[in-house]
Amino acid sequence: MTRQGLRKPPIPPIRPLPFPDIQGFAIMAIEHTFSIIKPDATRRNLTGKINAVFEEAGLRIVAQKRIHMSPAQAESFYGVHRERPFFKDLVSFMISGPVVVQVLEGENAVARNRELMGATNPANAAPGTIRKLFAENIEANSVHGSDSAENAAIEIAYFFAGSEIVG
Ligand code: IDP
Ligand code: MG
Numbered sequence: 001m002t003r004q005g006l007r008k009p010p011i012p013p014i015r016p017l018p019f020p021d022i023q024g025f026a027i028m029a030i031e032h033t034f035s036i037i038k039p040d041a042t043r044r045n046l047t048g049k050i051n052a053v054f055e056e057a058g059l060r061i062v063a064q065k066r067i068h069m070s071p072a073q074a075e076s077f078y079g080v081h082r083e084r085p086f087f088k089d090l091v092s093f094m095i096s097g098p099v100v101v102q103v104l105e106g107e108n109a110v111a112r113n114r115e116l117m118g119a120t121n122p123a124n125a126a127p128g129t130i131r132k133l134f135a136e137n138i139e140a141n142s143v144h145g146s147d148s149a150e151n152a153a154i155e156i157a158y159f160f161a162g163s164e165i166v167g
Pocket of ligand 2: 147
C-alpha cells in the first residue's frame with residue numbers, strides 16, 4: 001500500500017470544546033504562575049485552606065516550599081515597588097515570618113489565580129476570594145500572584161530550579 005492510500009488521522013481534541021477554534025479544536029492555554037502564601041497567612045496556619053481554594057478551582061500546585069525570605073530577597077522581589085511609600089513596610093512584613101512559595105499550573109493560570117486572589121485591598125475584594133476570606137489588611141493580604149505570564153516566568157525562576165517543578 002502506498003502512503004497516498006493512507007488517510008492521515010486527525011489530531012484528537014484534548015477535551016470537549018466550549019468555544020471551538022476554526023478547526024474545531026480547543027484553544028488551550030496551560031500556564032504556570034507564581035504564588036506566595038504570605039507571613040500573615042502562615043502565622044494563622046492557613047496554608048491548607050488557601051491551597052484548597054487553588055485546588056478546588058482546578059489549579060495544580062506543581063512546586064511548593066516554605067522559606068523565610070532574606071531582606072535582600074524581599075527587596076529584590078518587590079523591586080518594582082521600590083519608590084512606593086509602603087515599600088519599606090512591605091519588605092519588613094514579607095520577612096516577618098515564613099512564606100510558602102509556589103508554582104501553580106492550569107488553564108489561564110495567571111488570570112485565574114488573580115481572580116481567586118481578589119483585589120489588593122481586602123475591603124474591595126469580591127466575596128469568596130482568598131483576600132476577602134483571609135486577608136488582614138491591604139498589606140497583610142495573605143497571597144501574592146504574578147500579574148502577567150512574563151512576570152510569572154521571572155518570579156518562578158527567582159525561587160525555583162526547573163527540576164523542582166513537577167507537573
Ligand atoms: P497585588 O499584590 O494585588 O499585585 P501590588 O500593587 O502589586 O498588589 O502591591 C504589592 C503588595 O504590596 C500588595 O500585595 C500588598 O501586600 C502591598 N501593598 C500594595 N498597596 C499597598 C498600600 O497602599 N499600603 C500597604 N501595602 C500595600
Ligand atoms: Mg502585584
